[in-house]
Amino acid sequence: MTKPETGIKSRIKTGPYDSLREYMDAIEAHGNVIRIDKIDQDNYELTGLMYKLIDKHGWRGAPALIVDKVKVSGEWMEGPIIVNQYGMGAHEAIAVGVDIDHLEEGLHIENYKKALQKMIDMGEIKPLKTNEIKREDAPSKEIVIEGDDINVLDFPFLQSNPADNGRFINTGNLVLVDPEMGKNVGTYRMQIKGPRKIGINPERNQDGWKFLMAKRERGEEVAEAAVVLGTDPIIFAMSSSKTARTGQDELEIAGGFKGKAVDVVKCENSELLVPANVEMIIEGEIPLNDMEKEGPFGEMYGYMGLPHEEQFYMNIKTITHRKKPLIVNQFTGVTRGFVTSPGEAASLRGFSKFMPELTGFTIPINHVGFIFISIDKTKPHQAIEVAEKFNFLPIGKIVIVVDKDVDIHNTTEVFSTVGARWQPYPGAKIIEEGPGFFLDPSAKTRGKSSKIIIDATRQLPEENGPSPYPKLNREHLVEHDPEIFDLVKEKWGHLL
Template sequence: EENLFMGNAKKTGPYDSMREYITALEERGKVLRIKEIDQDRYEGTAFVYRMIEKMGADRCPALIFEKVKINGKWMDGPVIANHFCGWETAALLFGVEDVTDDSGAMYRAVMNKLTSFVDDNGKWKKIKPVEYKGEKAPCKEVVLKGDDVDIYKFPWFKNNPGDAAQYINTGAVFMEDPELGRNVGTYRVQVKGKNKVGMNTEPGQHGWHFVMRAVRRGKKSIPAAIALGVDPVVYSMASTKVADLGEDELEYAGGIKGKPVELVKCETSDIMVPAEAEMIIEGDVIAEMEEEGPYGEMYGYMGKKHENYYMIVKAITHKKNPWIFNNFTGVTYTTHMLPWQVGNYLKLKKVLPYMVDFYSPMEAIGISIMSIQKRFPGMGISAGQVALGLTTSKIMIVVDDDVDVTNISDVLHAVATRWQPYPASLIIPQTFNMGIDPSIKQRGISSKIVIDATKQLPIEGGPAEWPLVSKVQLEKMAPESFKLVDEKWDEYWKEWKK
């Protein structure tokens, strides 16, 4: 019990460990502790689905399961889930000073914060990692080797009865290449035995390139380390495509944190890993294929079984009473993708200076919304087409700058009242897309669409004159009305009985 919270976390991030971050969430009332969860009956998964249905993804707390039943055995936690629950938590972990529960405001605050780390040439600030100088790194409080290695000692979840097995799905996988240096990426890891796990590095991902390069050098395996419970900024950079192949994700994490990430050498290889991680699983990725999956993917559909690499585990090191993190993939937010969104925004702003805002809702992968200052016919369609070419979005909704792109109700209202399917749409028949989109026939190939929900000019088929939006009419003709309501807001609710 005493190890669950340390107390007195910093008011805002960046944080040096996941423990510090979770403590900060708890101090803000954003953590729900549950004594027991029977995951053999998929209680945790069903609870998360129901919680989101009743509360909405942005309002749900992080979860701490103190004891979990797995494979017929009750195991001590904590197992922590839904730890990236909405834009308020993003503001907290990236270091916004005044964190509130206003999702739209927090999204923009984090975007502004992260944009400040990017120079005029689009280059992110970097700080190189350093070696940990303490007597014993926290991630090495317990060292297991040889016959003591047993993945099943720890409470990994099988989220769905359709999953092939238990999965380690919150790990940052570290690999090194003599020419490219370090790569840190997040790949799902299937538990296959006490010292064997599957490694799902998809074709084209940086980890896949590292394995392929090792094979071309005549190697039959490549050393790797799975770092679990790394600090939230490191995890975010490992989960997003900010670093190009051959760049070090940890340098970008250091730039955001304002100080270097501290690393310690693995027990069985020269790979350097975060000293503050909860656990390190060390081993060799074998350049042979065997079945991996199926697994419930981030789109909310079951991913297919396919062949992939596997890793033989040689050592496990961890903190005493390690905190285990689980993603309910396809149900909850699994990471904060804002560094990626900042990258998209800056790329688009460079070629579309009249773009005002850009947003990709985490609950609707493949849909993006952009607002523009529309000045002449065709701007909506052309802006949307450019955006589809520079992002992995499948649906690009373009709205006027009076629409809040983070407010889905406002966006849908614009689509319902300003968009005509013809002629204000553009379908691109065949182009690249996310490989795991369940609606596509051929991996990575998809059609895309631009929905131009800006006010159409007469030459575009729109009305000669657009009527005023009712709220705008109110603001123009009774400008003091909202100020009056805001001043009396608390007074209105005094007699309300829930």
């Protein structure tokens, strides 16, 4: 595993980055990237390796991988294949532009919080119009493949799990434009169905599905589409989250976060404008009146998903790519998928406008189904009232509310707080039915779920809490000596 280089600040520019390659250069120089010369994915060695790395280092501590050669479908294929490039807290911070010298080795939560604070400090994000560049200036147009020469199976896209229905492109961003709805850049899995055919799998509550159905309902027979692969960290974060509203251009939002317009280029076979600095562009048409079976696929909960009896697919017309393109594989449900601090900052900013007591909001992606909320509690029953306002979020099956002194990004601290401050009665509320996440394996009816709110704030006497409420031992220590932790860092920092 690479270790941090000395003097890297002088040769590695600070993010945000204009391409995945720039970002990968930065994190490899920073360290905690493993290079593997070759690995046999027909035996699922890469899958097994990622499980064990996560077991050892945790979601925020596992290194990124760069694999030079991989065995797929009996053939050794050239990479590089990129895995877990957004896993570490330090890598997240690098992606959003935190100065490398400000990161602390091994303090994964603290490094993530530095990324989040940078995003919060940016304030309200103003979208920036994209910048169209000439075809010859676009790195993604270095190689053009058309007609019978197209074979998407020539690229090292993987089958991640033995129970998956074949090989999938699972980090592709689908670009769609609708004259009434606007633009959508969304991350959806794509089953490889043949040399020139891939599945397109937006779920029914996602914008990609809404766009395609709107076109079909207007009588259109095909939808022009493009799949971009290997986007920079911010574009991929916008495509993979709900930061943008329906119809809002995720590329313009990405430009706002980056402080610089995203360069775009026109497709070979349509007027679609797509990011120019990506690794690969797959262009094609989606038949709107013909669907096929799709899946199953190992989902984000860590369980095998259900197959779809009917789902869209795309006929490939052109593939363009950079020389020796980076191929990113996400081990869904195993590795951390994308940079989350921009979306978290935007959510906190938006929710705080009508919930001023809100001090923190996070969806811990290593604990799918949970939402952690912190509040500045000023009155009885406030925690339940706040949590009820988040019932509309399908992902939130277990909503835990804590006081503002609890670090909601430290799951150990959150769960310790539940054990210490929560009384199931009256500090819980069951919601018998609400919107559920469509991939939840426990749901009898997909898209619906019961929910629980856990009030793990200090309970006031009016809430059947003790009076007075005991202080934490740590509070007593800081009151005794407010400088204690600075003193320890100065004298004993070499041990920390």
